[in-house]
Amino acid sequence: MSVSSEIPVQGDSGVVAADTVMSVHALSKNFILKNKTSVQALCDVSFTVSAGKVTGIVGADGAGKTTLIRIAAGLLLPTSGSVSVLGLDSAEDTLEIQSRVGYMPQKFGLYQDLTVAENMSLYADLQGVPGVERAERFQRLLKMTDLTAYTRRRAGALSGGMKQKLGLACALIKSPGILLLDEPTVGVDPVSRRELWKIVYQLVEKDGIGVLVSTAYLDEAERCSQVVILHEGQVLARSAPGDFMRQVTGRVFLVAPPAGEKARRIYTRLVGRTGIIDATIRSGRIRVVTENEGDSAVISALAGEKGSVEPANPSFEDAFMSLIPRKDHRLRAADSSAAPVHDNSREDEVVVETHGLQKFFGDFEAVKKLTFSVRRGEIFGLLGPNGAGKSTTFRMLCGLLPANSGEINVAGHDLRRSGAKARSRLGYMAQQFSLYGQLTTRENLNFFGMAYGLDRKHLQARMAWAFDEFGLGRWRDTPAARLPGGNKQRLAMASALLHEPDILFLDEPTSGVDPFARREFWLRINGFAEQGVTVIVTTHFMEEAEYCDRMLIMSQGDTLAMGTPAEIRALARSADNPEPTMDDAFIALAEGTVAIADQGRSAANSSGAAA
Amino acid sequence: MKSTALFFMRLRGILTKETLQILRDPSSIALAIVMPMLLLFLFGFGVTLDAEHIPLAVVREDDSGMARDLVARFELSSHFEVKPAAAMKEAEEMVAGRRADGIILIQSDFTSRLQSGSQATVQLIVNGIDANRARLIQGYVRNVVGSWSTMRKARGEPAWTPAVSVAQRVWFNEGTESRNFMVPGLITLIMTLIGILLTALVVAREWERGTMEAMLVTPLRRVDILLGKIIPYYILGMLGMGLSVFVAVTLFQVPFRGSATALIILSSLFMLASLGFGLLLSAAIRIQFVAAQVSIVAGFLPAFFLSGLIFDLESTPLPIQIISHIVPARYFVSISHTLFMAGDVWAILLPNGLILAGMAVFFISMAFRKITKRLEN
Numbered sequence: 001m002s003v004s005s006e007i008p009v010q011g012d013s014g015v016v017a018a019d020t021v022m023s024v025h026a027l028s029k030n031f032i033l034k035n036k037t038s039v040q041a042l043c044d045v046s047f048t049v050s051a052g053k054v055t056g057i058v059g060a061d062g063a064g065k066t067t068l069i070r071i072a073a074g075l076l077l078p079t080s081g082s083v084s085v086l087g088l089d090s091a092e093d094t095l096e097i098q099s100r101v102g103y104m105p106q107k108f109g110l111y112q113d114l115t116v117a118e119n120m121s122l123y124a125d126l127q128g129v130p131g132v133e134r135a136e137r138f139q140r141l142l143k144m145t146d147l148t149a150y151t152r153r154r155a156g157a158l159s160g161g162m163k164q165k166l167g168l169a170c171a172l173i174k175s176p177g178i179l180l181l182d183e184p185t186v187g188v189d190p191v192s193r194r195e196l197w198k199i200v201y202q203l204v205e206k207d208g209i210g211v212l213v214s215t216a217y218l219d220e221a222e223r224c225s226q227v228v229i230l231h232e233g234q235v236l237a238r239s240a241p242g243d244f245m246r247q248v249t250g251r252v253f254l255v256a257p258p259a260g261e262k263a264r265r266i267y268t269r270l271v272g273r274t275g276i277i278d279a280t281i282r283s284g285r286i287r288v289v290t291e292n293e294g295d296s297a298v299i300s301a302l303a304g305e306k307g308s309v310e311p312a313n314p315s316f317e318d319a320f321m322s323l324i325p326r327k328d329h330r331l332r333a334a335d336s337s338a339a340p341v342h343d344n345s346r347e348d349e350v351v352v353e354t355h356g357l358q359k360f361f362g363d364f365e366a367v368k369k370l371t372f373s374v375r376r377g378e379i380f381g382l383l384g385p386n387g388a389g390k391s392t393t394f395r396m397l398c399g400l401l402p403a404n405s406g407e408i409n410v411a412g413h414d415l416r417r418s419g420a421k422a423r424s425r426l427g428y429m430a431q432q433f434s435l436y437g438q439l440t441t442r443e444n445l446n447f448f449g450m451a452y453g454l455d456r457k458h459l460q461a462r463m464a465w466a467f468d469e470f471g472l473g474r475w476r477d478t479p480a481a482r483l484p485g486g487n488k489q490r491l492a493m494a495s496a497l498l499h500e501p502d503i504l505f506l507d508e509p510t511s512g513v514d515p516f517a518r519r520e521f522w523l524r525i526n527g528f529a530e531q532g533v534t535v536i537v538t539t540h541f542m543e544e545a546e547y548c549d550r551m552l553i554m555s556q557g558d559t560l561a562m563g564t565p566a567e568i569r570a571l572a573r574s575a576d577n578p579e580p581t582m583d584d585a586f587i588a589l590a591e592g593t594v595a596i597a598d599q600g601r602s603a604a605n606s607s608g609a610a611a
Numbered sequence: 612m613k614s615t616a617l618f619f620m621r622l623r624g625i626l627t628k629e630t631l632q633i634l635r636d637p638s639s640i641a642l643a644i645v646m647p648m649l650l651l652f653l654f655g656f657g658v659t660l661d662a663e664h665i666p667l668a669v670v671r672e673d674d675s676g677m678a679r680d681l682v683a684r685f686e687l688s689s690h691f692e693v694k695p696a697a698a699m700k701e702a703e704e705m706v707a708g709r710r711a712d713g714i715i716l717i718q719s720d721f722t723s724r725l726q727s728g729s730q731a732t733v734q735l736i737v738n739g740i741d742a743n744r745a746r747l748i749q750g751y752v753r754n755v756v757g758s759w760s761t762m763r764k765a766r767g768e769p770a771w772t773p774a775v776s777v778a779q780r781v782w783f784n785e786g787t788e789s790r791n792f793m794v795p796g797l798i799t800l801i802m803t804l805i806g807i808l809l810t811a812l813v814v815a816r817e818w819e820r821g822t823m824e825a826m827l828v829t830p831l832r833r834v835d836i837l838l839g840k841i842i843p844y845y846i847l848g849m850l851g852m853g854l855s856v857f858v859a860v861t862l863f864q865v866p867f868r869g870s871a872t873a874l875i876i877l878s879s880l881f882m883l884a885s886l887g888f889g890l891l892l893s894a895a896i897r898i899q900f901v902a903a904q905v906s907i908v909a910g911f912l913p914a915f916f917l918s919g920l921i922f923d924l925e926s927t928p929l930p931i932q933i934i935s936h937i938v939p940a941r942y943f944v945s946i947s948h949t950l951f952m953a954g955d956v957w958a959i960l961l962p963n964g965l966i967l968a969g970m971a972v973f974f975i976s977m978a979f980r981k982i983t984k985r986l987e988n
Binding site: 031070073074075076077094095098099101103104105106107108109110111112113114118121122123124125126127128154170 | 620625628632821826827828829832984985986
């Protein structure tokens with residue numbers, strides 16, 4: 001697939017335009033590992049960043065985004081090639097560059113024990129901002145980031161969104177000529193993400209600074225004036241987002257499921273079919289990207305689903321998915337849903353139920369009176385930004401953390417009384433995957449199997465299943481710490497499923513995982529749900545809510561809303577926005593522009609009645 | 612703006628930050644103040660090289676006044692707790708049952724031998740399981756018997772005297788209290804630990820929290836980073852040190868015979884060497900847990916074993932004696948013993964101080980060379 005040649009490439013003429021604030025020239029970077037092997041993080045990367053524009057670096061985890069930004073900031077030295085920032089060489093004139101760029105690292109670089117004002121003063125001192133200019137500068141930055149009321153609060157006590165804005169304010173303390181942002185919006189709620197972009201655009205338009213931002217959120221790429229797609233250290237393509245989108249014009253379709261059919265069943269059938277590059281569930285419909293324009297075989301296959309098929313406007317994500325070379329990324333749908341053990345009679349059975357669940361950490365109420373229920377074979381999502389109380393809720397459901405008040409019933413057992421019994425029917429996959437890094441794939445599975453008390457014969461059978469189902473056979477003897485990419489996640493999931501649990505708890509299974517692994521993950525989850533496994537999953541990616549049957553949106557320990565994806569989206573429907581996305585719904589809920597309490601309660605009641 | 616003005620502005624920024632962090636984060640204060648106090652109490656009260664109230668079985672076969680007089684001397688000594696036994700058999704059982712650590716046997720012919728002018732013996736049997744303790748008991752018993760003979764001789768009563776008697780006089784630590792020796796040495800250990808831990812942990816913490824990365828992308832110079840870490844933790848470490856000396860003198864009643872100036876100058880040199888070593892570690896270690904482990908293994912344990920505080924270096928094998936010369940604590944143990952018990956004896960303080968100064972310069976300049984503004988070394 002030689003897409004980059006089809007796309008007009010800018011700025012390669014060798015002439016540096018007057019408004020260029022950064023130019024990357026034939027940049028390569030190798031890292032030497034402990035065992036003396038060399039890993040190539042960047043290979044022959046070239047592009048430029050212009051003043052008054054936002055340039056986005058988009059790519060999966062491990063594509064080299066962070067390495068690139070760190071080289072530009074002088075934190076790493078190039079192996080070959082060069083980066084010139086504001087006309088200065090990043091390796092030679094590092095200190096000079098560092099006094100003229102704003103840089104926000106992934107963890108924001110804030111001192112938790114220092115207040116908002118003290119953090120800003122620190123960076124002003126380090127950047128040598130003269131005392132006379134400070135008052136005005138601070139005032140402007142605080143106003144821009146809406147932090148004026150919080151100057152005396154410690155950074156550690158700020159919400160994720162506020163921390164991110166303070167990090168940005170610190171990076172902007174000396175009105176830099178160029179702003180480098182490394183994944184600034186990871187794990188932050190949609191409201192804060194939207195505000196951050198608003199601030200960035202103010203800076204670009206008013207001050208005319210150039211911005212280089214890396215992101216794993218593909219929808220954010222559409223907000224950039226130029227996008228560089230990195231894949232395995234190489235520039236796959238670079239252009240304006242519109243150019244990318246034109247590439248897939250006429251190849252994107254929306255399939256609406258016929259009445260009574262679940263979108264995810266159709267989705268499972270369509271994924272991985274020849275001629276289909278990508279399929280996702282968006283706003284209750286299946287979004288399909290075809291390999292070629294006007295492929296009649298594929299279109300008739302779509303029509304064969306009996307739902308309505310209509311062409312759609314391409315998004316950047318569609319283009320991105322069509323650009324990335326496949327190799328082992330082709331999704332396999334067939335095997336995971338091969339034997340849908342579908343038992344309709346038990347579908348209404350409630351397997352997880354909570355009532356008035358509360359958790360305090362000291363004075364801080366982390367979870368506020370949470371009530372919900374989950375039925376057999378359902379995929380139930382707990383959504384919300386970092387710090388919303390998802391993980392706390394989760395740990396209470398799995399019996400890892402005692403609740404202060406309220407009831408939890410899991411698989412028919414009161415978790416407070418018969419925790420061990422209930423736990424033997426649970427599978428749990430923790431956020432950090434909790435694998436033993438020094439043990440091989442086989443040893444990890446063996447350990448978890450024995451921990452769950454599987455006898456040898458049964459364990460052998462389940463391990464064979466895991467190797468086959470998750471494609472882990474070739475990594476059998478590789479230590480878990482050295483498993484590439486999404487394989488760690490696969491192994492973690494296999495470990496949680498070895499004892500064939502009825503209920504699967506997955507805590508942030510898709511954070512820090514690239515778009516392919518995320519798609520594969522949801523496909524598998526669909527397959528398990530079809531077989532009658534109940535899945536409860538937390539995520540901070542709002543669009544992933546579409547794969548859930550029902551979900552609960554949390555914010556600061558509170559229930560914002562509960563219902564099916566369609567019900568939640570409908571909350572944000574207005575004359576201006578007839579087809580709102582999940583992000584729109586969250587923003588509307590968080591800003592209180594829609595009534596939320598009723599929705600949550602009625603959903604709770606209806607599910608309660610079903611029990 | 613002039614570059615010196617910018618330098619002081621950066622330094623002000625980083626020092627303010629460190630100070631606020633120290634004041635607000637209880638862990639560094641705990642490390643510099645609470646831990647030294649804890650160690651001092653633990654070792655000062657708990658670990659003493661003197662033995663008191665050693666249970667001693669006494670079998671007195673001789674019923675004369677002289678034998679009783681000798682037993683009374685044992686009873687008077689604070690080192691012993693006399694447990695009378697009727698016969699050897701009973702005494703042996705007491706030792707076997709660990710109710711006594713040794714046996715004193717005064718045979719029936721004790722008085723008659725003394726009076727006839729021939730050699731009278733007091734037999735001592737010691738439980739040798741703890742060799743150190745056995746040696747102590749031996750010494751104490753010899754002292755008691757010796758002083759008893761001397762006293763009798765002075766009164767003109769018959770007593771056995773050795774051909775040559777050793778007239779002992781202990782200088783500098785007249786009470787021969789091991790506490791006077793231990794506490795100044797402990798201060799050395801404590802300062803080693805906090806000096807290394809403070810810098811190594813604090814820098815590793817910045818790496819873990821991602822603040823180091825943000826620091827590196829500011830126009831901070833390497834010297835700013837070095838000073839920003841050394842100055843606040845030097846002050847904090849010296850406060851901990853001062854407090855330890857204060858507690859040593861007031862609570863433990865250890866005499867301090869040197870001058871405050873000498874103490875401040877010499878302990879500053881030692882503190883700087885420790886901080887420099889900690890910074891050198893921190894340049895390579897970016898995880899707090901590992902930093903703590905390495906500080907203990909590379910800093911505290913050598914100071915503990917090779918400083919001459921616990922084990923006499925003269926009696927160790929030559930290779931270990933050679934290695935001990937690269938342990939800064941060795942020199943400061945000698946300095947603090949001198950300052951506490953002898954005074955400003957410059958013949959000892961000066962060479963040790965010069966070596967410490969050399970080490971401080973070495974470690975700090977190594978740390979400076981290792982500090983990098985890049986993420987890779």
